[in-house]
Amino acid sequence: MDMEREEKLYMISAIVEHKPGVLHTISNMFRRRGFNIESISVGVSEEPDLARMTITIKGDEVVVEQLVKQLRKIISVVRVSILDPKHTVARELALIKVNTPDSKTRSDVINYTEIFKGHIVDVAHDSLIIEMTGDSEKINAFIDLMKPFGIKEIARTGIAALPRGMRSTRME
Amino acid sequence: MVLMSGAKALIEALKKENVKVIFGIPGGAILPVYDELSKESDINHILVRHEQCAAHAADGYARASGQVGVCMATSGPGATNLVTGIATAYMDSSPVVAITGQVPRTLIGKDAFQEADIIGITTPITKFNFQINRVSEIPGIIKTAFYIASTGRRGPVLIDVPRDVQTEEADVEFNDEIRLRSYKPIYEPHPLQVEKAAQLLIEAERPVIVAGGGVIASNACQELVALAEFLPAPVATTLMGKGAISENHPLSVGMLGMHGTVAANHLVQDADVLLAVGMRFSDRTTGNLKTFCPNGKIIHIDIDASEIGKNIRPHVPIVADAKRALRAIYQRLVEKAQKKEKTAWLRRMQELKEMQEEVVKSNVGGDGIKPPALMVEIRKILPNDAIITTEVGQNQMWAALYLKVYKPRAFISSGGLGTMGFGFPAAIGAKVACPSVPVVDIAGDGSFIMTEQDLATSVAWKIPVIVIVLNNSVLGMVAQWQRLFYGRRYFAVHLGGIPDFVKLAEAYGAQGIRVQSLEEFRRALKTALNSDVTTVIDVPISSEENVLPMVPPGQDIRNLMLS
Numbered sequence: 001m002d003m004e005r006e007e008k009l010y011m012i013s014a015i016v017e018h019k020p021g022v023l024h025t026i027s028n029m030f031r032r033r034g035f036n037i038e039s040i041s042v043g044v045s046e047e048p049d050l051a052r053m054t055i056t057i058k059g060d061e062v063v064v065e066q067l068v069k070q071l072r073k074i075i076s077v078v079r080v081s082i083l084d085p086k087h088t089v090a091r092e093l094a095l096i097k098v099n100t101p102d103s104k105t106r107s108d109v110i111n112y113t114e115i116f117k118g119h120i121v122d123v124a125h126d127s128l129i130i131e132m133t134g135d136s137e138k139i140n141a142f143i144d145l146m147k148p149f150g151i152k153e154i155a156r157t158g159i160a161a162l163p164r165g166m167r168s169t170r171m172e
Numbered sequence: 173m174v175l176m177s178g179a180k181a182l183i184e185a186l187k188k189e190n191v192k193v194i195f196g197i198p199g200g201a202i203l204p205v206y207d208e209l210s211k212e213s214d215i216n217h218i219l220v221r222h223e224q225c226a227a228h229a230a231d232g233y234a235r236a237s238g239q240v241g242v243c244m245a246t247s248g249p250g251a252t253n254l255v256t257g258i259a260t261a262y263m264d265s266s267p268v269v270a271i272t273g274q275v276p277r278t279l280i281g282k283d284a285f286q287e288a289d290i291i292g293i294t295t296p297i298t299k300f301n302f303q304i305n306r307v308s309e310i311p312g313i314i315k316t317a318f319y320i321a322s323t324g325r326r327g328p329v330l331i332d333v334p335r336d337v338q339t340e341e342a343d344v345e346f347n348d349e350i351r352l353r354s355y356k357p358i359y360e361p362h363p364l365q366v367e368k369a370a371q372l373l374i375e376a377e378r379p380v381i382v383a384g385g386g387v388i389a390s391n392a393c394q395e396l397v398a399l400a401e402f403l404p405a406p407v408a409t410t411l412m413g414k415g416a417i418s419e420n421h422p423l424s425v426g427m428l429g430m431h432g433t434v435a436a437n438h439l440v441q442d443a444d445v446l447l448a449v450g451m452r453f454s455d456r457t458t459g460n461l462k463t464f465c466p467n468g469k470i471i472h473i474d475i476d477a478s479e480i481g482k483n484i485r486p487h488v489p490i491v492a493d494a495k496r497a498l499r500a501i502y503q504r505l506v507e508k509a510q511k512k513e514k515t516a517w518l519r520r521m522q523e524l525k526e527m528q529e530e531v532v533k534s535n536v537g538g539d540g541i542k543p544p545a546l547m548v549e550i551r552k553i554l555p556n557d558a559i560i561t562t563e564v565g566q567n568q569m570w571a572a573l574y575l576k577v578y579k580p581r582a583f584i585s586s587g588g589l590g591t592m593g594f595g596f597p598a599a600i601g602a603k604v605a606c607p608s609v610p611v612v613d614i615a616g617d618g619s620f621i622m623t624e625q626d627l628a629t630s631v632a633w634k635i636p637v638i639v640i641v642l643n644n645s646v647l648g649m650v651a652q653w654q655r656l657f658y659g660r661r662y663f664a665v666h667l668g669g670i671p672d673f674v675k676l677a678e679a680y681g682a683q684g685i686r687v688q689s690l691e692e693f694r695r696a697l698k699t700a701l702n703s704d705v706t707t708v709i710d711v712p713i714s715s716e717e718n719v720l721p722m723v724p725p726g727q728d729i730r731n732l733m734l735s
């Protein structure tokens with residue numbers, strides 16, 4: 001069977017039992033089988049006893065197919081689907097602390113934040129914290145823009161994603 | 173609803189699963205369960221001498237009987253001693269339930285005395301594991317654990333029971349409900365895939381079947397043979413599949429892989445269609461993957477979807493129970509009633525099988541007792557239904573190559589993990605499962621020393637088994653690699669201080685016999701078969717023997733070294 005061996009970024013949505021140890025089981029499997037994960041985000045889903053996990057991985061079709069099968073094999077994993085980027089809303093949240101030693105840099109940073117539709121969520125004498133959501137490209141672009149000002153700290157959540165409209169990760 | 177302690181609920185739940193025997197060792201954190209067990213006449217507890225042996229015995233019991241084997245240990249060191257046995261069962265998909273004591277809930281995470289994170293430790297080597305938090309969960313968890321262990325691709329499940337959950341009293345309800353949101357092992361093959369497989373097999377001129385342990389696990393041996401005979405196609409097996417087809421059957425060509433037979437290795441490489449069933453294309457079976465079955469279309473049947481495409485991408489994947497898939501393909505073939513003429517292919521099989529016989533003969537003569545000849549002798553003396561277990565190393569491969577097995581579940585060996593010390597406790601477990609059948613462990617001296625202390629278990633519990641020690645005074649298989657691939661630079665393979673196995677056996681109250689010739693061996697084995705105590709037969713062999721044929725690691729499986 002021919003399969004694409006070209007590397008690209010895949011998003012995988014997994015509904016898992018919301019119980020202690022499940023995240024350990026899954027991340028342990030990734031480590032053991034040598035899957036190189038770009039990001040994982042987890043949070044409770046629409047059903048309180050289930051959590052939704054969004055996994056992004058760079059790999060080819062063969063690797064991703066094996067990852068999905070290994071995920072499905074874990075007994076606490078309820079559903080797994082590969083998200084089609086064309087029909088998926090994918091967002092990430094980043095908190096970025098930037099140096100603002102003088103009023104000039106401060107107003108530059110505020111301007112850029114507005115252009116990117118971010119929010120200033122903390123103000124200190126010589127720094128600001130910006131909250132930025134969007135797809136990863138937008139966040140990367142914003143971070144690049146902030147670098148010359150001097151970034152003190154970054155916290156990113158990793159990607160959370162849902163299929164658009166009527167498509168649902170409930171169906172396989 | 174009935175008010176009872178957690179320990180009592182656990183025992184009641186085990187009885188509902190029809191558990192007849194538990195192999196284990198008690199300790200503080202599991203004592204309440206042992207106290208309940210002491211009042212229980214329906215479940216027999218067999219006290220072993222090392223928890224590793226409890227797990228291997230439960231595994232041997234499971235492999236011989238097809239039923240779930242159960243082992244039990246205390247927290248901390250008791251639980252960690254089970255680990256090798258659990259990993260062994262996991263690699264070979266054997267249904268074992270391990271029950272461990274744990275420190276009280278309030279002390280978990282506090283590094284309490286004899287606390288080990290056995291849930292964390294066993295996550296990658298169990299099919300699933302549970303820590304019980306409430307007494308009321310016990311019936312459901314036990315039921316679910318046995319269900320998971322014994323369905324789909326079978327495997328070990330561990331249940332960790334904090335001590336205070338064992339003593340607490342609560343209302344418990346026993347029902348047959350299994351609450352699993354997603355676990356639905358796929359059994360039925362997809363008709364479209366069955367059709368594709370049937371079509372490939374109809375067109376095949378040089379078909380070969382490779383049967384793995386999954387064929388035995390799903391009791392699909394009759395279906396396997398029926399399909400092979402219909403085509404007809406030679407049947408090779410993996411180590412785990414040994415016994416899936418009687419090795420007396422004209423279509424049986426023996427084991428495939430690193431120590432495969434001439435016939436199995438060449439036929440698989442020449443095949444135009446390969447039907448692989450219940451096997452996982454391990455490196456020991458395929459050799460160099462890139463040159464494996466180079467011109468063949470591969471049909472891969474496995475119950476574990478993640479096995480399909482993991483090592484080899486098949487042309488026709490079938491995720492299903494082996495029995496149902498083989499039956500469905502067979503039915504389609506019978507309906508279509510066509511097949512290719514295969515006289516030349518079967519003649520080729522015959523030629524290759526004769527070449528293999530030549531290898532056996534050339535490895536038989538000479539001074540002293542030759543292991544291949546010994547295997548042939550053992551087969552002649554043992555009844556057909558005898559169960560053979562093995563240790564790991566040369567002993568295991570000689571048994572796999574030269575000791576013919578006629579029935580499923582009659583050959584029990586640690587294939588995936590290759591655990592030295594497995595064969596003897598597994599033999600004890602198999603004997604408990606099948607008391608009327610002789611059970612023989614083919615051992616190496618190095619392996620036997622690893623679990624020899626359980627001679628005490630076999631004597632104390634009157635579980636007579638036979639251990640045949642191929643005593644070469646070395647870690648033979650490692651020595652073979654050093655001889656063949658490391659310029660004879662022998663290092664750390666000479667076993668100084670090997671005990672006198674006859675005296676060792678006698679020290680435990682077992683019987684020990686040393687033999688110097690095949691004639692003496694025959695007599696010793698017959699004595700052992702008629703004995704009601706465990707017998708260790710010490711068979712001195714040369715430390716320079718090689719197991720042949722052999723394919724150097726990573727090479728094309730046609731590159732067989734024959735001498």
Ligand SMILES: Cc1ncc(C[n+]2csc(CCOP(=O)(O)OP(=O)(O)O)c2C)c(N)n1
Nearest residue numbers: 565566567590592616617618619647648649
């Ligand atoms: C627990 C364990 N430790 C180490 C090994 C590596 N190993 C594989 S075969 C072997 C030698 C086995 O020696 P012996 O039991 O005497 O059998 P022989 O090969 O001589 O028949 C060793 C050390 C292993 N498979 N298992």
